[in-house]
Each structure stands twice: as C-alpha cells, then as structure tokens.
Amino acid sequence: MAKTSEHLYLQVAEGLEKMIGDEVLKIGDKLPSVRMLSEEHGISMGTAFQAYYHLEGKGLIESRPKSGYYVRFNFRRMPGLPTRTETEPIASDVSVAEMIAAVYQHTTSDDLVNFSIAAPPVGLLPAARLNKSLIHALRSTPNHGLNYENKQGNVELRRQLARLAFHWGGKFSADDVVVTAGCMEALVMCLKAVTRPGDTVAIENPTYFGIFQVIESLGLKALEISSDPQTGIDPAKLEALIAKFPIKACVFVPSFSNPNGSCMPDERKKQLVQLITKHKIPLIEDDIYGELYFGHHRPKTCKSFDKEGYVMYCSSLSKSLAPGYRIGWAIPGRYTSEVLLTKLIHNVSSTTITQQAIGHFLSIGRYDFHLKKLRKALHTQCLRYQQGIMQYFPPDTKVSRPTGGFVLWVEMDRKINAYRLYQEALKHDISVAPGQLFSAKPQFANCLRISYARPWDNEVEEGLKTLGRLIRNYRPATP
Numbered sequence: 354m355a356k357t358s359e360h361l362y363l364q365v366a367e368g369l370e371k372m373i374g375d376e377v378l379k380i381g382d383k384l385p386s387v388r389m390l391s392e393e394h395g396i397s398m399g400t401a402f403q404a405y406y407h408l409e410g411k412g413l414i415e416s417r418p419k420s421g422y423y424v425r426f427n428f429r430r431m432p433g434l435p436t437r438t439e440t441e442p443i444a445s446d447v448s449v450a451e452m453i454a455a456v457y458q459h460t461t462s463d464d465l466v467n468f469s470i471a472a473p474p475v476g477l478l479p480a481a482r483l484n485k486s487l488i489h490a491l492r493s494t495p496n497h498g499l500n501y502e503n504k505q506g507n508v509e510l511r512r513q514l515a516r517l518a519f520h521w522g523g524k525f526s527a528d529d530v531v532v533t534a535g536c537m538e539a540l541v542m543c544l545k546a547v548t549r550p551g552d553t554v555a556i557e558n559p560t561y562f563g564i565f566q567v568i569e570s571l572g573l574k575a576l577e578i579s580s581d582p583q584t585g586i587d588p589a590k591l592e593a594l595i596a597k598f599p600i601k602a603c604v605f606v607p608s609f610s611n612p613n614g615s616c617m618p619d620e621r622k623k624q625l626v627q628l629i630t631k632h633k634i635p636l637i638e639d640d641i642y643g644e645l646y647f648g649h650h651r652p653k654t655c656k657s658f659d660k661e662g663y664v665m666y667c668s669s670l671s672k673s674l675a676p677g678y679r680i681g682w683a684i685p686g687r688y689t690s691e692v693l694l695t696k697l698i699h700n701v702s703s704t705t706i707t708q709q710a711i712g713h714f715l716s717i718g719r720y721d722f723h724l725k726k727l728r729k730a731l732h733t734q735c736l737r738y739q740q741g742i743m744q745y746f747p748p749d750t751k752v753s754r755p756t757g758g759f760v761l762w763v764e765m766d767r768k769i770n771a772y773r774l775y776q777e778a779l780k781h782d783i784s785v786a787p788g789q790l791f792s793a794k795p796q797f798a799n800c801l802r803i804s805y806a807r808p809w810d811n812e813v814e815e816g817l818k819t820l821g822r823l824i825r826n827y828r829p830a831t832p
Contacts, residue, residue, distance in 0.1 A: 361396050362403035373413055373427055384422040411736045426740055433751045435582045435764035453562050453790055466816035468803045469784040471611055471759040472676050477730055479723045483675055490709035498706035504697055506532025510712035514682050522657035531683045531692055532703050536641045536669035539683040541567055543665040546691035547635045548573055552601040557586055559791035561611040564604055575793055582753050585610060585617040588624040595632055602635045608652045609642035612791050612802035613762040614755025619653045626658040640668045644724055646757040647732040662686030678707040738805040741814060745821030763801045768829050771801050777823055783816050
C-alpha cells in the first residue's frame with residue numbers, strides 16, 4: 354500500500370510540475386486546495402499533502418498561511434548555460450597541485466559552509482544499516498578479517514558489484530571485477546596498465562582536478578578536449594585529434610561529469626566506443642556518478658556498448674554509500690591481467706573487513722532503496738541551489754542544469770577571478786571550488802563549482818546570499 358501511495362503522490366506532483374513548466378499554472382497562481390486536489394484526483398488528503406510537500410521541497414510552490422499553496426518558480430526561466438570554451442589542442446604537462454592544496458586544506462573544517470565537497474554528507478547515508486553489516490562482517494569473517502583478502506577482491510563483493518552492472522546493461526561475473534580503494538585508485542591502476550611516462554592521454558575540458566593529479570604523478574601529458582555543458586565531448590572532435598596526436602588512452606566521465614555536470618547521450622557513447630575500438634585506444638570510463646541520476650532511467654555506460662574490451666570501467670561507492678570505506682572497482686576488459694599485476698605491486702589487496710561489510714549490505718537489497726532516497730534528495734537540493742543562485746547572484750550569471758550528480762558549474766562576469774573570490778569567501782567561512790582547478794590551461798577563471806550535496810537550510814541560503822554579494826561587489830585587482 355505504501356508503494357502505491359508513493360506512486361500516486363509522485364504522479365500528481367509530476368502532473369502539476371509539468372503544468373507549471375508549460376505555464377498553464379503561472380508564477381503567483383493559486384493552486385487547488387488540498388481537499389479539492391484530493392477530490393479531483395481521487396486520492397486521500399494525506400496523498401494530496403504529500404504531492405504539495407514534494408513540490409514545495411523543490412521550491413516550485415509555497416504555502417501561505419491561511420491562504421493555501423501558490424506557484425513560486427518556473428524552471429523554464431533558468432538563466433543561460435555556461436559557455437562552451439574551445440581549447441587549443443596541445444598535449445601538455447600538468448601542474449595544478451599548489452592551488453588544489455590551498456583550496457582543499459579547509460575541506461574537513463566543520464566551521465565552513467562548504468560548497469567545495471562533491472560527496473554526500475553523513476545525514477544522507479544509511480549509517481545504522483551499514484553498522485549492522487559491519488558488525489555482521491566482524492562476526493562472520495574468518496580470522497576476524499585479519500588476513501589478507503583475495504588480491505582481486507572479496508568474492509561476494511565482486512559478485513554483488515557485477516550484479517549492479519545489470520542496471521546499465523552490463524553482463525559480467527565476479528571474475529571480471531577488480532576491487533580497489535576507491536575510484537581514484539581504479540583510475541590510477543588502469544592508466545598504469547596501458548600507458549608509460551611521456552604518453553599522451555585525452556581528457557575533457559573542464560575536468561575533475563584529481564584526474565590532473567593522477568596524470569601529473571604518472572609523468573603523462575594531457576590533451577584537453579572541450580566539453581559541452583549538457584552533452585559532454587563530441588566523438589567527432591576526438592576523431593580529428595586522434596589523427597594529429599599519438600593518444601595512448603582516454604579518461605572521460607561520460608555521465609554527470611565533474612565539474613560541469615554534462616551527460617553524453619547514449620548514442621554519443623556508442624559512437625565513442627566504436628571510435629576507440631577502431632583505433633584500439635583504451636577508454637578509461639569514470640562512472641562514479643552514474644547511479645545518481647534524477648530522471649526515470651539510469652544513463653547507459655560506454656562499457657555497455659563495448660564488444661571487444663577496450664573500455665576500462667571504473668566506479669566506487671564513495672559518492673553514493675560510504676566515502677570512508679574506500680570501496681571502488683574496475684571492470685578492465687582485455688586489460689584485466691595488467692590491472693591485477695599493477696594492483697599486486699601497488700597494495701597486494703584491499704581492506705578485508707570493509708569489503709565483507711559492503712558485500713553483505715549489497716546482498717540484503719538495501720542499496721537500491723537507499724539510492725532511491727538519495728536521488729530524490731539530491732534532485733531537490735539541486736533545484737533549490739539553482740534557485741538560490743538565480744536569486745542572489747548577478748543577473749548575468751550562467752549556471753549548468755545537471756540531470757544527476759552533485760555539482761553546479763557557475764559562470765560569472767569575465768572580470769571575476771574565482772580564486773580571489775574563493776580567498777575572500779573564506780573570510781566569511783564559505784568554501785567554493787574556483788574554476789582554475791579544472792583545467793591545466795589558464796581557463797575558467799570566472800567560473801565556480803558549487804556542490805549541492807548539503808541539504809538546503811538557512812546556513813546554505815545565507816552562504817549563497819553572501820557569495821552573491823561578494824560577486825556583486827567584486828573589484829578587479831589593480832595592476
């Protein structure tokens with residue numbers, strides 16, 4: 354019955370949301386009373402209230418005391434999308450370490466309104482359920498989990514991770530999966546398996562700064578390819594660059610890329626896989642945000658189109674379940690033996706007890722239930738943050754429209770230096786990620802990445818309001 358009720362209230366809410374989007378219901382219009390909504394749709398008063406609470410949580414409607422519910426916002430009136438920046442194709446050494454270190458020395462501080470961290474706060478995670486699985490692991494694991502684990506990873510965990518791949522059309526067994534300490538270690542091991550120092554690796558522009566750090570640490574060169582804020586990279590552009598540069602591997606985040614939130618359409622992913630297969634270039638696919646979609650269907654992965662094993666799939670549970678447990682994995686395809694050798698040299702095996710605990714948690718079916726709640730919370734938070742930016746930032750601000758993930762990409766007036774803005778915001782106990790972190794070239798100086806991971810509250814609203822004021826009052830440095 355509960356599922357039926359939930360389905361009904363979402364059905365009603367989505368119908369009203371469409372009417373608001375189509376401006377059948379305009380900003381300021383009064384909505385039917387709860388009793389009238391109940392009668393019109395043949396639902397209970399409680400279900401009608403749930404539908405209104407859902408829309409209110411998204412910021413689309415508001416309750417006025419003793420008056421009822423009114424339309425307050427229409428997302429068809431969103432500002433323009435951030436500009437797609439064309440970058441000159443040059444394979445270059447990478448060094449953004451100093452700025453990253455400066456920005457991220459404050460990330461764990463509880464005194465900040467932290468818009469820098471693209472990871473879920475503990476309040477959105479099933480801590481009690483995970484604790485039960487951890488206790489189960491401590492009691493049931495042979496030798497109390499003190500022994501080394503299988504170098505490829507706990508068998509039950511690998512079986513459960515292979516099962517997760519069915520969500521995006523993957524058909525794998527436990528033998529295809531290699532467990533790692535988070536997604537970043539998976540990326541490192543895949544890159545080590547297919548490149549040597551001095552090789553050129555194609556990446557998106559902008560892209561997650563951690564990828565730059567990996568490339569720099571391995572002595573590789575980065576070839577940045579401009580990315581559309583909605584559809585990601587264009588395979589045709591990559592094909593043109595393959596003809597000009599000796600690209601040894603690609604590292605892309607096709608679904609909900611960090612920082613601009615782009616998601617490649619499934620057809621483009623298919624074209625990309627056909628292209629890299631034709632040229633026998635391994636594609637390291639970072640799918641860490643793939644499960645955090647806002648729509649009705651999970652986007653496909655590049656790996657789901659891979660017929661010959663050139664896609665090296667990487668993911669983790671750090672963004673969706675337990676950041677501190679450091680459970681990541683790779684499905685390296687034809688390069689599995691090379692990745693396993695690299696892993697053996699690098700760390701012998703991953704932590705025993707957390708693998709056992711997560712394997713148990715996934716096996717009891719709680720992960721899907723948790724993901725459903727997390728997606729709903731992140732979607733609502735994304736909408737509220739977008740509204741806050743529109744309300745408090747200057748009117749010429751541009752903001753991305755992600756359909757999943759954790760982050761918004763914000764483009765400001767060209768006079769703004771985002772790193773200087775970051776330094777000023779710190780004085781007000783606010784942390785943001787300046788755009789300069791996301792390219793090895795001098796780009797995106799007037800952009801910010803803002804995480805909407807933290808649930809909307811008064812501190813978040815005041816933080817965005819203060820940021821907006823700092824932007825409005827910004828004065829460029831005098832020469």
